[in-house]
Amino acid sequence: MRKLQLLLFFLATIAATCQGLDEVDHGRNYNIYPLRLKSGSGGHHIPGLTCSSWRLGVETHNIIEWITVPEECEGYVGNYMLGHQYREDSEAVTIHAFRYAKSLNLTGDGKDTWVFDIDETTLSNLPYYAKHGFGVNAYNSTSFNEWVNLGVAPALPSSLKLYWKLLNLGIKIVFLTGRPEDQTNITVANLRNVRFTKWEKLILKDSSFSGKTAVVYKSTQRKKLEDEGYRIVGNIGDQWSDILGTNTGNRTFKLPDPMYYLS
Numbered sequence: 119m120r121k122l123q124l125l126l127f128f129l130a131t132i133a134a135t136c137q138g139l140d141e142v143d144h145g146r147n148y149n150i151y152p153l154r155l156k157s158g159s160g161g162h163h164i165p166g167l168t169c170s171s172w173r174l175g176v177e178t179h180n181i182i183e184w185i186t187v188p189e190e191c192e193g194y195v196g197n198y199m200l201g202h203q204y205r206e207d208s209e210a211v212t213i214h215a216f217r218y219a220k221s222l223n224l225t226g227d228g229k230d231t232w233v234f235d236i237d238e239t240t241l242s243n244l245p246y247y248a249k250h251g252f253g254v255n256a257y258n259s260t261s262f263n264e265w266v267n268l269g270v271a272p273a274l275p276s277s278l279k280l281y282w283k284l285l286n287l288g289i290k291i292v293f294l295t296g297r298p299e300d301q302t303n304i305t306v307a308n309l310r311n312v313r314f315t316k317w318e319k320l321i322l323k324d325s326s327f328s329g330k331t332a333v334v335y336k337s338t339q340r341k342k343l344e345d346e347g348y349r350i351v352g353n354i355g356d357q358w359s360d361i362l363g364t365n366t367g368n369r370t371f372k373l374p375d376p377m378y379y380l381s
């Protein structure tokens with residue numbers, strides 16, 4: 119009798135859940151129970167859910183100063199980066215960046231500039247990270263620089279589109295990157311190979327900034343630009359350190375990057 123009661127209760131629960139999901143699917147009534155955390159049979163969180171919360175925390179800068187992607191999130195981050203979502207999230211950023219740019223009253227005096235970061239903003243190192251655990255492995259400067267020195271990083275498609283649209287509006291482009299100055303030639307060649315062919319300035323990190331944070335380095339360089347009379351109308355990067363600090367520009371845009379964190 120007890121077993122029968124349990125079976126009836128179980129069937130009733132399934133029926134109620136299915137009905138609830140059905141209602142959500144039809145967009146009519148949003149019941150609270152489909153919003154419960156998904157859990158496995160033992161009550162363990164499905165790994166993807168934990169990792170998606172981790173990614174949100176990273177992108178909103180609630181999770182900071184992290185060294186590597188959590189090991190259990192390698193598959194999640196890999197799927198995100200290689201799948202359509204990364205591209206769609208990037209496109210959402212650049213579409214809004216261009217809407218903003220179009221709304222500006224540009225002076226046409228050649229001083230309106232847009233600052234682009236390079237790695238994971240202009241050029242993608244995804245082919246490298248795909249072979250190195252999508253950020254699970256600790257940063258290795260030797261192997262990363264070997265990759266950079268190949269000069270074969272592809273363009274981020276949505277950033278390339280934004281770049282050309284901004285140029286067509288008459289906005290000057292400044293590339294501001296944490297890459298060291300000895301990578302100037304290969305960076306120029308790589309940019310040109312993937313159709314980033316014009317810029318007002320290309321600023322790489324000189325040795326006087328060694329040991330300084332990206333926030334300090336980039337703020338200093340942006341201040342120099344403004345001291346030279348440039349107006350930074352927009353600023354786009356994949357790291358919070360690209361868009362924090364001083365002289366950040368009139369508007370900043372953050373591209374997704376759940377693979378590494380630079381302060």
Ligand SMILES: [Mg+2]
Pocket residue numbers: 235236237238239355356357
């Ligand atoms: Mg970057």
